[in-house]
Amino acid sequence: GAGVSQSPSNKVTEKGKDVELRCDPISGHTALYWYRQSLGQGLEFLIYFQGNSAPDKSGLPSDRFSAERTGGSVSTLTIQRTQQEDSAVYLCASSLIRDTEAFFGQGTRLTVV
Amino acid sequence: QKEVEQDPGPLSVPEGAIVSLNCTYSNSAFQYFMWYRQYSRKGPELLMYTYSSGNKEDGRFTAQVDKSSKYISLFIRDSQPSDSATYLCAMTTNAGGTSYGKLTFGQGTILTVHP
Numbered sequence A: 001g002a003g004v005s006q007s008p009s010n011k012v013t014e015k016g017k018d019v020e021l022r023c024d025p026i027s028g029h030t031a032l033y034w035y036r037q038s039l040g041q042g043l044e045f046l047i048y049f050q051g052n053s054a055p056d057k058s059g060l061p062s063d064r065f066s067a068e069r070t071g072g073s074v075s076t077l078t079i080q081r082t083q084q085e086d087s088a089v090y091l092c093a094s095s096l097i098r099d100t101e102a103f104f105g106q107g108t109r110l111t112v113v
Numbered sequence B: 001q002k003e004v005e006q007d008p009g010p011l012s013v014p015e016g017a018i019v020s021l022n023c024t025y026s027n028s029a030f031q032y033f034m035w036y037r038q039y040s041r042k043g044p045e046l047l048m049y050t051y052s053s054g055n056k057e058d059g060r061f062t063a064q065v066d067k068s069s070k071y072i073s074l075f076i077r078d079s080q081p082s083d084s085a086t087y088l089c090a091m092t093t094n095a096g097g098t099s100y101g102k103l104t105f106g107q108g109t110i111l112t113v114h115p
Helices: none
Strands: A004-005 A009-013 A019-024 A031-037 A044-050 A065-069 A075-079 A086-096 A099-104 A108-112 B003-005 B012-015 B019-025 B030-038 B044-049 B053-060 B061-066 B073-077 B085-091 B109-114
Touching: A004 A086, A009 A019, A009 A099, A009 B003, A019 A086, A019 A108, A031 A075, A044 A065, A044 A075, A075 A086, A099 B030, A099 B044, B003 B085, B012 B019, B019 B085, B030 B061, B044 B061, B044 B073, B073 B085
Parallel strands: A009 A108, B012 B109
Antiparallel strands: A004 A019, A019 A075, A031 A044, A031 A086, A065 A075, A086 A099, A086 A108, B003 B019, B019 B073, B030 B044, B030 B085, B053 B061, B061 B073, B085 B109
16 A cells, blocks of 8 residues: 555444554565554554564553564554553554654554543 | 653744754664654654754755754744644664664654744
């Protein structure tokens, strides 16, 4: 596709349920990022995939959060046993590793009720 | 201390003003610098990308990098109400290891340009 695509655009879930958020990066981009943005806040780094290297998971806030990237393309961010404080916009971005401009998707707005 | 510091504002200016947005950083390994614009309820949009110290101009926007002072700026000339948004600086390093290419963001500055 022309840009980074995220789905769903909005997700409302009950506290305690698991959710999966999907990111389709720009074709050919080897780097993929997940960020979280709470209302009125900056971007909080979650996880970074770079080619076939081990991902940088240093930003994941708890072991309820996990992410994978299959075939070096699509990525899924999973949040288990969601809590109300998980409510935020989850943003995905991708970039070519040698050309480090990163392009963002429109985000998934997650609301935990 | 955060690696990247950015004044969150908010910043309010009249239409036509020159706007100056700034970030400072502490990691001398940062080599690539970006400015993003984010409208409400939208994803960040890349505005400017620079590598070396000096100025880069694109229309009404000028990005400035001073690596010796670890300071970057974004200038907006002839500001318009449509420039009202949150502006985020971001930077990355080409050092090795798992952080290679990883983006680090400032907190974002909220800008309002009023008619």
